[in-house]
Structures are given as C-alpha cells and as structure tokens.
Amino acid sequence: MGLMTFLRNRAGYILVFAIGFAIVAFLVGDAINVGKPFWSANQKVVGTVDGNEISIDDFQPKVDQSLNQYKQQFGGSLNPQMTAMAVDQAWNAELAGVLLNKEYERLGLTVSEDELFDLLQGQNPSPLIKQYFSNPQTGQLDRVTLMNFLKSKDPQALQQSNMLQQEIKNQSLQAKYSNLIRNSVYVTSLEATDEYVNRNKLANFKYVSLDYSSIPDASVKLTDADYAAFYDENKARFNNPQETRSFDYVSFSISPTAADSLAIKTQIEKIAADFRVSKNDSLFAAINSDVKVPFTYLSKGKLGDQALDSALFSLPAGSFYGPKLSGNSYKLVKVIDTRFSPDSVKVRHILIDPTKAGEEDRAAKLADSLKGLISKGGNFAELAKNYSVDGSKDQGGELPVFSRGQMVPEFENAAFDGKTGDLKVVKSQFGYHIIKIEKQIGSSKVAKLAYIEKTLGASSKTQAAAYKAASNFLNEVKGKDFAKYAQEKGLKLAVADKIAATQGFAAGLDNPRKLIQDAYAADKGDVLPEIYTMTNEYVVARLTAVNPKGILPLDAVKKEIQPLVLNEVKAKMLKEKFIGAGKASLDQIASKVGGTVNPVQNIVFANPVIPGVAQENKLVGSVFGAQPGKVSAPVAGDRGVYVFTVDGFTNPAPIANMFKQKESMLLSLGQRSGQAAFQALIDHATIKDNRVKFY
Incomplete structure (x- = not known):
C-alpha cells in the first residue's frame, strides 16, 4: 500500500521523466544509427548555406525541372549520371541564389522599378523578353502579345509573370556583379609584354635524356623517408575539396547463360x-x-x-x-x-477541353462550330485566344514546325496525312483539336510497323543462383579479410576510388547510387549491408577509405603517389649518372651515359611540349632561364632527366598594339575572375550538404 501511495503522489514526476527519457533515447538512438548529431538530422533539410535551410519540398521541383530538360534533350532516356547532374545543377543554383544575393546586398546592388520597367517594355528589353515574345517568322519583338501577357489577370499568367520578372531581376543583378568584378581586373604593360614574349620568343637547344623507364621498378627500394619527402614538398596537391570515400567490391554476373x-x-x-x-x-x-x-x-x-x-x-x-x-x-x-x-508540318491549333466545356458532346459540338466559323473566314487567332486551353492561344494558335514523333498519334496523323490548307477536327487524350495545316515541308518514305523486340535476359533460375551466391558471400565475409576471402572464392576484386557523395557513377558500376548512399552511412572497414543490383550483376562491397575534406594525410595518398615517388628516387640516380659523366660537351656526355643528342627548334615558353616526347615544363622553363652555349645541370622532368645546351633565342618584334594585347588578356582574365569570385564565396561560406540522404 505504501508503494502505491508513493507512486500515486509522484506520478507526475515519473511521467515527465519517462517522456523526457524516451525523447532523449529516440534522438540519441537516431544519432547512433545515422552516425551524425541528432540536431542535424532534420529529414526535410537537403542542406544549409550560411544558416539558410534548403528544404526537400523546395529543392525537388528544381531537380525535376532539370530532369525534364534532360528528357527533352535526350529523348526521354535518363540514367544515374543524368540524375546526379540534375541534382548538382539544382544544388549549384541554390548556392548561387543564397551567396550571390548576400553579396548583392552587401555591395548595395539593386534593380530599381524604372530599370525593371525598361527591361520589360523599353527599347532594349531583357534577352528573356526577346526570347519569349519574339515573332517566330520575323524575329521581331511582338509588343502586343507582351503587353497582353503583362496585363493579364489570369492567376496562372500572374504567377508566370512574377517568375519571369524575378528571373529578369536576377539576370540584371548578375550582369552588374560580373561587370563590377571584371572592371576590377587590369593588366600592366609589363604583364602584357611578358605574355607576348612567352608566346612568341623562340628557343633552339639540344638535349640528352635518360628515361625513368631505363631503371627497372623492382630495383628501387622506396623508404618511408622517400614518401615523406615527396609528400612534404607537394602538400598542396593533396587538398581534397570535398569528402570522398572508396570501396572494394565483387560482382556476381546475372548475364544470360x-x-x-x-x-x-x-x-x-x-x-x-x-x-x-x-x-x-x-x-x-x-x-x-x-x-x-x-x-x-x-x-x-x-x-x-x-x-x-x-x-x-x-x-x-x-x-x-x-x-x-x-x-x-x-x-x-x-x-x-x-x-x-512530309518531313515536317506547320499548323495552327485550337484545343477544347471537355471538362471545361461542360461535357463531351458539348465539346464536340463547339469544335465543329469553330471549324465551321473558320472555314467561312472566321479569325483563327481570335477564336484560339477566346476558346483554346492550349499554351499557343496567345500566339493565335500557331505551333512551331514539328516532325513525326513529337505529337500524340491522332494529332500527328491529322497533320501529316492531310494537305496544306486542310481544316480538321480530331479527338485525343487532351480533348478536341481544331487543326489548320499551314505548310508541309519536304517529303520522304515512312512506314507503319508492327514491331516486336525480345531482349536476351537471364532467366529467373540464373538470377536466383547469382543472388544466392552473392548472399552467401555477404553472410560469410563478415569478420573476415574481404580481399583475401574474395580471392579464395575466385572472385575478382574491383575498386571504386574517391567517390563523392552525390556522384552518379563509379568505376564498373552502372547504377551505384544506393551503394554510394550506404557507403556514406558506414565506417571504414564495414561491409555494406545490402546486395546491390546493377544491370547485369549483383554487387557486394566494403568501405575501404574515408577521405575527409582538406589536406589528406600521407597514409591516404601513399598508394596514389608511389609512381611519382619512384620517379623522384630514379631521378636522383640518373642525376648522379650525369654528374659522373663530368662537365664535358653535350656529345661527350651522351657518349658516356649511352644517350643521344637531340636537337629541338622553335620552342616557346607558353607551349612546353618537346616533339616526340611529351610536355616537359621543368625542362622548357630551365631552357628559357639558361645562358646560350653552356651545358646545364641535370633537370628532372616528367619522363626522365635531361642535360641541355641552348643554341640561341629569337626575340619577337616589339608589340605592335599594346592596347589590343591588354584587351585580349583582360577578356580571358575577366572570365576567370568571375568564376574565381564565386568560388571564393563558396570557400568562405558555411555549407552543409545532406543530399546523399535523399538521392
């Protein structure tokens, strides 16, 4: 009884504690499962830019818009790479929207009402106005259609008008910002002269080379000190701009037997x-x-x-x-x-929607009535404007020239099977179409085909056997050495290296998105939890590396830099061989090291390619800094070690037009400066990218 009284008196405290504990347990449990702080796990947030949250509800329509553009461009066929490109395109637009608008505000850049009016209706309107409201026949701006659009009270037209005006504002602000950046760039006469000389001064020289391939790799023993020395001298090369991950995987074929x-x-x-x-x-x-x-x-x-x-x-x-x-x-x-x-057709068109006409019969009668009016001389454009529900109504029902395969079959057949001047009524899934054939262009053979295609595919038995083999491997490999066990089973180990979170492709895999998502939710060394289905194979994978953003440690790049370290050690050996040949003439050095003297003519500093060899920046740079007639010290290049003698230089004529030289350089610098400015905004922003959780 005493216990019951105790519980009853303290029930409120116990209930509050229990609820509080449950909430904390839920959040902490989620943090443990996801591997990320629970306060960042908002399921609707695709990312944040300087504290501005990007919701999936706002982001997804922009991705869909990009995907629709790709569908139109590539005939409705999409793959994971295109999807990844669409997501990247939408993400970059979000970054630009937030960061550039902050920068516009900081710099005091605006578009006044007068400016906007001029961009919409002035003598030199926005390119968007010209694009959307020009007459397709004449190419001239159709100001009547433009004014009707801007004055329309229709809700859909108002929404489109607001969107168009906002985009015009954005383009104007971007142009102002770009001009501001571009006008801050300048070129001095000294810089212009250097650029001109680097592109026009000619060097003639001879060289003797010893290739790195002349020393077998197996004869060189690399030490930790060799790796460390190369890494310390080249740290800037190992800056990782974004986190990447690497994984090994094995495949189980589901190709048809x-x-x-x-x-x-x-x-x-x-x-x-x-x-x-x-x-x-x-x-x-x-x-x-x-x-x-x-x-x-x-x-x-x-x-x-x-x-x-x-x-x-x-x-x-x-x-x-x-x-x-x-x-x-x-x-x-x-x-x-x-x-x-005909190869293509030009038509006018009025579309009657039965749901808006009241019923099917009334829509059919209205279509026939309109056809009768037009055949007696009625104004097609006015009737289209008043009765059509198609987007072409404001253009008098005019559609762009189209070829076969672009319209629904009923519409297409009416347009291609008739003749110029015909007026027809046809019904499709969209409603009743009144079509007037304006022009038919070209003529070629067409065929109506009953077409059957059967793809060679694996049977369910073959697929089941492959899946069982993959499942057995996944269950048995846990706790074992993944690579060693794959070798024991006679499976080929493949590697996907440095995969970004939003990447739409990976080496050897045609549909890797789910695999990449799981790789970003795993820890290094984990065997990923699923069997992943590709077009012709099942895949089991293990996460092998997590490469964080920033300068990567030596261990993370050791395997990658091995060939470069090997060449550095070989370069020291080959330099010693050249030094041992003494400071004789180039011919004598060639004789002692077993090489040949190779002449090179008319090399310029700005294009450091040695004919028949490769691009050798260090060699050409050394040549242009050397005195003619002197045998150089050994120079370690990309392909080997070189010793050279400069025969002479041919200096170009003085710059004929300094202004034109500067203008050419400014054009290139201006383009790069805009990109560099935006990259600087990104580098200094606080960006959290959660896209991998959604795509």
Whole structure:
C-alpha cells in the first residue's frame, strides 16, 4: 500500500521523466544509427548555406525541372549520371541564389522599378523578353502579345509573370556583379609584354635524356623517408575539396547463360509463327514486345538500329522481317504500310477541353462550330485566344514546325496525312483539336510497323543462383579479410576510388547510387549491408577509405603517389649518372651515359611540349632561364632527366598594339575572375550538404 501511495503522489514526476527519457533515447538512438548529431538530422533539410535551410519540398521541383530538360534533350532516356547532374545543377543554383544575393546586398546592388520597367517594355528589353515574345517568322519583338501577357489577370499568367520578372531581376543583378568584378581586373604593360614574349620568343637547344623507364621498378627500394619527402614538398596537391570515400567490391554476373539464350530463341520462334497469322498486329506486338514502338508512321532512323532501318525501309508493305538477333535482342517486324509523307508540318491549333466545356458532346459540338466559323473566314487567332486551353492561344494558335514523333498519334496523323490548307477536327487524350495545316515541308518514305523486340535476359533460375551466391558471400565475409576471402572464392576484386557523395557513377558500376548512399552511412572497414543490383550483376562491397575534406594525410595518398615517388628516387640516380659523366660537351656526355643528342627548334615558353616526347615544363622553363652555349645541370622532368645546351633565342618584334594585347588578356582574365569570385564565396561560406540522404 505504501508503494502505491508513493507512486500515486509522484506520478507526475515519473511521467515527465519517462517522456523526457524516451525523447532523449529516440534522438540519441537516431544519432547512433545515422552516425551524425541528432540536431542535424532534420529529414526535410537537403542542406544549409550560411544558416539558410534548403528544404526537400523546395529543392525537388528544381531537380525535376532539370530532369525534364534532360528528357527533352535526350529523348526521354535518363540514367544515374543524368540524375546526379540534375541534382548538382539544382544544388549549384541554390548556392548561387543564397551567396550571390548576400553579396548583392552587401555591395548595395539593386534593380530599381524604372530599370525593371525598361527591361520589360523599353527599347532594349531583357534577352528573356526577346526570347519569349519574339515573332517566330520575323524575329521581331511582338509588343502586343507582351503587353497582353503583362496585363493579364489570369492567376496562372500572374504567377508566370512574377517568375519571369524575378528571373529578369536576377539576370540584371548578375550582369552588374560580373561587370563590377571584371572592371576590377587590369593588366600592366609589363604583364602584357611578358605574355607576348612567352608566346612568341623562340628557343633552339639540344638535349640528352635518360628515361625513368631505363631503371627497372623492382630495383628501387622506396623508404618511408622517400614518401615523406615527396609528400612534404607537394602538400598542396593533396587538398581534397570535398569528402570522398572508396570501396572494394565483387560482382556476381546475372548475364544470360547459353541455356537462357536457347530458351529465348525458342520463345521468339513460337511468337514469330503466331505473329505471321495474327489478326490484330498492333495488339499482338504491344502484348509481346519488350520495347514499345508506336503503331504509327515512322521515318527512317527512328528505330535507332541502322541495319534494321536499312532492311525495313527497302521492303514493300506486307513484308515480314525476322526473327533477327541484333545487339542484345531479337527483332520481329511486320511492314503494314509504306508511303511518302512530309518531313515536317506547320499548323495552327485550337484545343477544347471537355471538362471545361461542360461535357463531351458539348465539346464536340463547339469544335465543329469553330471549324465551321473558320472555314467561312472566321479569325483563327481570335477564336484560339477566346476558346483554346492550349499554351499557343496567345500566339493565335500557331505551333512551331514539328516532325513525326513529337505529337500524340491522332494529332500527328491529322497533320501529316492531310494537305496544306486542310481544316480538321480530331479527338485525343487532351480533348478536341481544331487543326489548320499551314505548310508541309519536304517529303520522304515512312512506314507503319508492327514491331516486336525480345531482349536476351537471364532467366529467373540464373538470377536466383547469382543472388544466392552473392548472399552467401555477404553472410560469410563478415569478420573476415574481404580481399583475401574474395580471392579464395575466385572472385575478382574491383575498386571504386574517391567517390563523392552525390556522384552518379563509379568505376564498373552502372547504377551505384544506393551503394554510394550506404557507403556514406558506414565506417571504414564495414561491409555494406545490402546486395546491390546493377544491370547485369549483383554487387557486394566494403568501405575501404574515408577521405575527409582538406589536406589528406600521407597514409591516404601513399598508394596514389608511389609512381611519382619512384620517379623522384630514379631521378636522383640518373642525376648522379650525369654528374659522373663530368662537365664535358653535350656529345661527350651522351657518349658516356649511352644517350643521344637531340636537337629541338622553335620552342616557346607558353607551349612546353618537346616533339616526340611529351610536355616537359621543368625542362622548357630551365631552357628559357639558361645562358646560350653552356651545358646545364641535370633537370628532372616528367619522363626522365635531361642535360641541355641552348643554341640561341629569337626575340619577337616589339608589340605592335599594346592596347589590343591588354584587351585580349583582360577578356580571358575577366572570365576567370568571375568564376574565381564565386568560388571564393563558396570557400568562405558555411555549407552543409545532406543530399546523399535523399538521392
């Protein structure tokens, strides 16, 4: 009873303590699991720039916008590298937005209302205004369309107008900032003269060389002192601009076996027999093909297989092609029809949305009514402006010239199958289209194809066997030497070195993002927790190195610098050989060291390439600092050690136009200075990049 009274009287304290402990345990547990402080683990924060949080809700649409641009540019095909590029593009835009705006504010850079008005409507408007509101036929700015856009009260138009004006402001501020940076750069007459001389002064010399390859690597024993000396002299070379990680991995192939290939061949032969007698070719192809090709007229080159194109476009309608093994797949094709068709078409267009018209029948009747009005001389542009829901309505319904494959099939067929001047109504997934064919350009052969493609792939049995082997390895390798155990199992060990957190590629891996994410959540030496699926293999990996931002320690770069350290030690040995030959003439030195005298003509300081050898900066630099006629001390270059004699120099004529020389240098310096200024802003900012948690 006494215990119950004690608990009842202190229940409030106990409850508060319990809740507090649970919260702390949850946060600390999360910190332990993630390996990062719990206060930075906000699940919505992609990163911070000088304390400004970047939310995934704001960041993802910008990534999607970049991805859509890549889809349009590369035909809808994306890979991990493109995704990584899109994420980087969005991230860099965020950095620029925060850092440059802070810099604009610090410098007092603004765009006044008068400036903005002039950029929107003045005599010399922003390039964006010219881009979006110029008449495609004349190239001249369409001020009527521009003013209608700026004055529109439509919510969507207002949003687009605000976005456009903000982007114009940003471009103007960036131009002011760039001009400010560029105008702070100058070139003295001495600098201009040096640059001119370095590019035009000629040197003629002879040299004797001993290559590093003349000493076998196995005969050189490197010491810790050798590594340390090279590292201390070249520390600046080991500055890591961002954290990277390295991992080893082994692969388990899921490529099709001979039995798999035979099974697919048997399957495609059965499909071919059924395809020959099918009653509905387009449906049969859609059901049986791994690759979907639209059942519409295609121009030559659209299939992406040159040999297939050449074969199909030489066949008459009714022909059957295949089964033919091409690349990694079998192809079966029925040529349904061939004809000659325009290469591209120019049309006007009004789109009626049934949902906005009230119902399907009313939309169809409205489309027919508009067609009747236009055929009797009605103003197409005015009708498009008043009735169309398409983005082209403000341009009078005019669409840019397009070729086959750019529009939905119903729209495309109407535009390409008619003739110039035709007025048509067609229905598509978007609604009812009133189309007027303005112009048809060119003519070439097109074909309507029923297309089947079957990819050679591994069977489920083959995939299961590979996955089981990978799973066994993952379970058995834990606690063992990863590399040694892989060797015992007869597996080839591959290395992915210095992988950045947001990188979209890794050596030998075609889909590494999940693997890289897990590598950044692991500790050095950890075997990563999953079996990672690539296109034709399963992968098991182990994190081997964590390379932090900043100057890397010697241990982290020791393997990388070994060839350079080896050459440094060899250089000392070869220098001793040259010194042992005495201070005789170049011919006598060549005779004693077993080399030859090589003449070189017309070398300039700014292009230190020795013909037939390589770029040798140290050698050419030494040549331009030497006195003619004297045998030089040995010079250690990139390929070997050199001794030389300068025959003479040919000085260029005096600079004819100092102003032009300076102007040329200023142009190059101005471009580099803008990039350097932005990099300086990044270097001095506090940036936390959490993108690896999201992508």
